Amino acid sequence: MTPIQPADAAERRSATPIICYDVENLPFVDMGRYAAARLALEKVDEVLVPPRDARTFSVDAGQFFRISSVEGSQVGDLNLFNRHDLNERFFSGKTRQLHATHLTRGDRMWSNLPHLRPLATITHDTLEWYGFDDDGGGVHDVIGTRCDPYTQQTLNGTDYHHCCHSNLTRALADATGQPMAEIEHHVHDVLNVFMCTGFTRDTQQYFMKASPVRPGDFIEFVAEIDVLGNLSACPGGDCSASHSDDDAACYPLLVEVFQCTDDSMSGWAPSAPNEYDRSHGR
Numbered sequence: 001m002t003p004i005q006p007a008d009a010a011e012r013r014s015a016t017p018i019i020c021y022d023v024e025n026l027p028f029v030d031m032g033r034y035a036a037a038r039l040a041l042e043k044v045d046e047v048l049v050p051p052r053d054a055r056t057f058s059v060d061a062g063q064f065f066r067i068s069s070v071e072g073s074q075v076g077d078l079n080l081f082n083r084h085d086l087n088e089r090f091f092s093g094k095t096r097q098l099h100a101t102h103l104t105r106g107d108r109m110w111s112n113l114p115h116l117r118p119l120a121t122i123t124h125d126t127l128e129w130y131g132f133d134d135d136g137g138g139v140h141d142v143i144g145t146r147c148d149p150y151t152q153q154t155l156n157g158t159d160y161h162h163c164c165h166s167n168l169t170r171a172l173a174d175a176t177g178q179p180m181a182e183i184e185h186h187v188h189d190v191l192n193v194f195m196c197t198g199f200t201r202d203t204q205q206y207f208m209k210a211s212p213v214r215p216g217d218f219i220e221f222v223a224e225i226d227v228l229g230n231l232s233a234c235p236g237g238d239c240s241a242s243h244s245d246d247d248a249a250c251y252p253l254l255v256e257v258f259q260c261t262d263d264s265m266s267g268w269a270p271s272a273p274n275e276y277d278r279s280h281g282r
């Protein structure tokens with residue numbers, strides 16, 4: 001049934017969109033410093049994330065970390081925590097509102113309320129050239145969540161145990177020594193690294209298409225506080241066809257952690273706690 005349109009429907013629709021937040025007021029990001037620092041990086045750690053599985057990694061404030069495609073086109077689901085307090089974690093929704101549906105160099109991964117501060121800043125992105133394609137798709141999205149076995153059960157009535165949500169749950173349980181039932185609620189909406197997604201033009205539905213990532217591509221961050229990362233190599237592989245099953249070709253993802261070896265980071269400070277007084281008007 002076609003909805004009845006009010007007489008002034010066209011007028012109501014013609015209101016001018018305005019950007020919700022004065023993003024020019026966001027704290028200054030010294031990308032010049034980071035650009036200089038990344039020329040003097042020395043690798044201090046690396047973790048290979050197996051296909052259809054997840055691994056955690058630890059990055060000190062001021063260190064850099066890089067997620068690279070190796071062997072084949074593969075997307076990853078990234079969780080990020082304050083390493084000293086798992087209750088502070090990546091806030092996909094606010095990050096989307098402050099930056100865009102898809103992230104790239106210069107954008108930051110913000111933490112949840114009542115914290116809201118940068119956990120990490122993207123310092124390099126070899127897929128920055130992609131921009132937005134003719135379908136409205138872009139890479140590194142913060143519009144989708146992670147694939148999960150509950151949605152799989154709802155839609156298909158089957159149990160699949162290697163969705164990103166389960167992979168992240170197992171890895172976080174291993175890292176913390178906590179039972180999965182107690183740690184699962186810390187798994188949160190992700191940065192969909194390398195994933196190419198958007199909303200269809202006609203029905204505004206979430207879509208995915210084959211990731212443009214190729215071996216050698218990477219996205220790189222500087223940790224703005226001490227962070228614990230958790231990365232799943234999605235069972236969707238390059239997400240060109242399906243996910244939440246074992247049908248797609250899947251490849252590992254490489255996480256490398258780097259320390260700056262010259263004085264580019266001297267005088268740098270971790271991001272400070274948010275200054276809101278939390279009185280909420282009382």
Ligand SMILES: [Zn+2]
Pocket residue numbers: 077146147163164165233234235236243
């Ligand atoms: Zn996934």
